[in-house]
Amino acid sequence: MFEAWGRALARKRWLALAITLLFVVFAGVWSTRVFGALSSGDNFTPPDSQSQQEANQAAQVFGRNDADVVVLYRSAAMTVANPAYRQAVTAALSALPKADVAGLTTYWSSGSPSLVSTDQHSTYAVLQLTGADDAARHTTYDAIKSKLTPAGLAAEGVTAHVGGNVPMEVAINAEVTADIAKAEAFSMPVLLILMLLIFGSLAAACLPLAIGAVAILGSFTVLRLLTMATTVSVYSVNITTILGLGLGIDYGLFMVTRFREELHRQPTVEQAVARTVATAGRTVAVSGVTVAAALTSLMLFPEDFLRSMGYGGVATVAVDVLAALTVLPALLAVLGHRVNALRIRRSVQRPARDETSGAWYRLARSVMRRPLVYLTVIIVVLLALGAPFLRVSWGGTDARTLPAAATIRQVAETLDTDFPVNSTAPIEALVTGPVTPAQLSAYLHRVEAIPGVTSTQVTGVKAGPGTGRDSVVRAEIGYAAATVSPAARHIVAEIRDIAPPAGTAVLVGGTTAGLVDELASLGSTLPWMALLVCLSTFVLLFLAFGSVVLPVKAIVMNVLSLAATFGVVVWIFQWGHLAGLLRFTPTGSIDPTMPILMLAIIFGLSMDYEVFLLSRIRERYDQTGDNTASVAAGLQRTGGVITSLALLLVVVVGAFSVSGITFIKLMGVGMIVALIVDATVVRILLVPATMRLLGRANWWAPRPLRRLYARYGIKEDTPGPAPVTAGSRP
Numbered sequence: 001m002f003e004a005w006g007r008a009l010a011r012k013r014w015l016a017l018a019i020t021l022l023f024v025v026f027a028g029v030w031s032t033r034v035f036g037a038l039s040s041g042d043n044f045t046p047p048d049s050q051s052q053q054e055a056n057q058a059a060q061v062f063g064r065n066d067a068d069v070v071v072l073y074r075s076a077a078m079t080v081a082n083p084a085y086r087q088a089v090t091a092a093l094s095a096l097p098k099a100d101v102a103g104l105t106t107y108w109s110s111g112s113p114s115l116v117s118t119d120q121h122s123t124y125a126v127l128q129l130t131g132a133d134d135a136a137r138h139t140t141y142d143a144i145k146s147k148l149t150p151a152g153l154a155a156e157g158v159t160a161h162v163g164g165n166v167p168m169e170v171a172i173n174a175e176v177t178a179d180i181a182k183a184e185a186f187s188m189p190v191l192l193i194l195m196l197l198i199f200g201s202l203a204a205a206c207l208p209l210a211i212g213a214v215a216i217l218g219s220f221t222v223l224r225l226l227t228m229a230t231t232v233s234v235y236s237v238n239i240t241t242i243l244g245l246g247l248g249i250d251y252g253l254f255m256v257t258r259f260r261e262e263l264h265r266q267p268t269v270e271q272a273v274a275r276t277v278a279t280a281g282r283t284v285a286v287s288g289v290t291v292a293a294a295l296t297s298l299m300l301f302p303e304d305f306l307r308s309m310g311y312g313g314v315a316t317v318a319v320d321v322l323a324a325l326t327v328l329p330a331l332l333a334v335l336g337h338r339v340n341a342l343r344i345r346r347s348v349q350r351p352a353r354d355e356t357s358g359a360w361y362r363l364a365r366s367v368m369r370r371p372l373v374y375l376t377v378i379i380v381v382l383l384a385l386g387a388p389f390l391r392v393s394w395g396g397t398d399a400r401t402l403p404a405a406a407t408i409r410q411v412a413e414t415l416d417t418d419f420p421v422n423s424t425a426p427i428e429a430l431v432t433g434p435v436t437p438a439q440l441s442a443y444l445h446r447v448e449a450i451p452g453v454t455s456t457q458v459t460g461v462k463a464g465p466g467t468g469r470d471s472v473v474r475a476e477i478g479y480a481a482a483t484v485s486p487a488a489r490h491i492v493a494e495i496r497d498i499a500p501p502a503g504t505a506v507l508v509g510g511t512t513a514g515l516v517d518e519l520a521s522l523g524s525t526l527p528w529m530a531l532l533v534c535l536s537t538f539v540l541l542f543l544a545f546g547s548v549v550l551p552v553k554a555i556v557m558n559v560l561s562l563a564a565t566f567g568v569v570v571w572i573f574q575w576g577h578l579a580g581l582l583r584f585t586p587t588g589s590i591d592p593t594m595p596i597l598m599l600a601i602i603f604g605l606s607m608d609y610e611v612f613l614l615s616r617i618r619e620r621y622d623q624t625g626d627n628t629a630s631v632a633a634g635l636q637r638t639g640g641v642i643t644s645l646a647l648l649l650v651v652v653v654g655a656f657s658v659s660g661i662t663f664i665k666l667m668g669v670g671m672i673v674a675l676i677v678d679a680t681v682v683r684i685l686l687v688p689a690t691m692r693l694l695g696r697a698n699w700w701a702p703r704p705l706r707r708l709y710a711r712y713g714i715k716e717d718t719p720g721p722a723p724v725t726a727g728s729r730p
Contacts, residue, residue, distance in 0.1 A: 003278035006278060016326055023217075035177075065459070071149075138166060162411065183652070183655030191651055219240045235305065243316040243320070252324065254280050288321035290604065293536035294603045299314075306593060313604075361633065367689050371689040374685055378685055382681070393589040399411075435501045439501035450491060479491050484589070564677050574586065576588075605674075609678060617630050632688070
């Protein structure tokens with residue numbers, strides 16, 4: 001099937017390229033508008049959770065009560081009791097357009113002491129912005145942000161700084177967009193130089209980059225189509241950029257390398273293209289489906305953020321595979337032997353080195369002479385690297401994800417340190433049903449008795465017909481702990497454990513409760529994600545290689561690689577090692593969505609390398625029946641390619657490791673660690689050691705499954721048997 005497809009593309013190459021050109025022009029115009037359609041205010045709370053139900057019901061009954069914008073005022077000379085202080089602040093706020101501000105709360109309008117700092121020199125105003133959704137409120141904020149810090153205030157001895165949820169979202173989104181631009185500006189020239197050095201010719205070096213560019217445009221097109229039917233996160237652009245370039249380069253490098261080999265073996269360019277698609281193209285297809293299956297697991301989660309990443313990731317992989325199996329063969333057919341044009345070294349036109357010689361072959365033989373020693377040492381090292389993950393502490397994302405110099409972060413830190421109670425993110429309790437004042441008072445008294453709770457305040461009452469019947473009461477619960485801290489989450493759990501007043505129901509919500517529900521949802525869905533990833537990987541690798549041992553081995557090695565990566569992430573980002581070098585503020589916890597996202601991406605990319613290596617080993621094994629010689633030959637053919645792929649992908653994700661946003665930095669650093677561990681320790685050392693120990697058992701499958709593989713396996717006819725090297729062992 002693959003060979004026939006390659007031959008057809010070689011014959012219809014100009015038609016395929018013409019269709020590709022039309023698509024690129026269309027995608028370049030239409031798909032790039034996706035940025036305006038993406039959701040910039042991601043909801044990490046499960047839609048059916050208690051906190052989300054509370055937020056929906058409270059907004060329906062009382063209207064929105066979110067602290068969209070917080071304006072922090074301070075006067076070195078005056079306290080809030082000074083009439084001049086009040087006049088300066090209220091005059092500045094009254095100048096804001098009424099059409100843009102839906103609600104406004106100050107110390108002087110509410111009388112709440114929580115809005116005044118301990119030293120009485122600072123206060124803050126809370127604004128609710130108009131707008132039906134996050135995007136609209138972001139637009140509103142952009143329109144009024146210059147009016148929130150007027151020059152007149154400074155003249156009267158009062159400073160004003162802006163913070164809050166909406167400014168933080170806007171700042172993060174702007175930083176993410178800038179990171180993508182910087183990543184592309186940095187990585188593209190570096191990638192081209194590295195590709196030129198790896199391929200030895202400019203013509204060949206440009207092909208994988210072209211596939212990556214087509215893939216990114218194609219995935220943007222799919223994302224824009226998805227925005228017409230569902231919510232898609234703005235952060236999906238990050239995964240699209242990383243995977244689009246990374247996989248495009250992976251597949252392009254693998255196929256171009258194979259095409260160069262086939263040019264020396266086949267009598268015509270058409271046959272070389274056909275054999276390239278039949279071998280490397282088949283591998284790309286298997287790899288792409290495996291990576292897509294890993295990313296599909298993100299769609300199991302109810303959180304919009306992770307589902308969006310799944311959409312973006314699967315779309316990118318699909319377009320990458322399609323481009324590698326259609327556009328690239330057509331380009332190779334057009335170039336033919338000119339794939340080596342504009343070369344910087346003569347060796348690119350020479351036949352590939354014999355499989356029974358070379359540095360990678362000798363390394364594999366060395367490992368397989370002492371497989372147990374290598375296996376033991378590597379496993380011990382990987383487990384040691386992964387040990388910190390056993391003490392991981394999960395937490396949420398707050399303003400500390402921004403750089404320390406960011407005003408929005410400084411406002412948040414001031415609210416935490418200078419004010420007795422930060423009332424911008426209270427825990428909310430929504431009591432519905434026939435509740436009397438005495439019952440409500442008794443309930444709130446029990447809440448106030450919880451250690452860590454500082455206050456309770458009824459902020460909304462909507463009574464039904466009769467005395468208290470079908471009423472809805474909203475109470476805000478103040479607490480001293482940080483919003484996303486374990487102590488605050490414990491308070492939420494304690495409140496939820498209190499029995500509601502008789503005949504009523506209580507929903508507990510707010511930012512902290514949302515994090516509690518998010519962690520519970522992620523924990524309950526994660527086993528299903530792991531099951532889907534492992535099961536789909538097992539099935540696909542079995543269909544590709546006809547063995548039940550190799551898929552299990554691949555999954556176990558990926559788990560070891562992931563454990564080592566997550567351990568390093570905890571050591572750096574939770575415990576704070578290298579924080580000064582990497583320029584971030586450790587929070588003592590890890591946002592759980594990041595490791596889950598990394599798990600899907602890294603597992604998929606690891607299987608990418610595994611499929612590349614096993615494909616060449618299986619191809620040689622089918623020819624010789626010699627397990628040891630096949631492993632060494634397979635590593636000789638792919639060791640350099642896999643190392644080059646990892647190096648190129650490190651460049652792609654490396655630009656994200658210098659992001660000013662901590663969780664983007666975490667993703668970048670974590671993926672760099674995973675790529676280095678996987679492409680060196682695991683694929684180059686651990687795979688040969690385990691395959692030597694397993695021997696012929698590598699290729700074992702029960703008889704019914706062998707018949708299944710013979711009928712449905714994803715394979716192509718291989719060339720005739722090659723002579724078995726003397727002295728080789730099973």
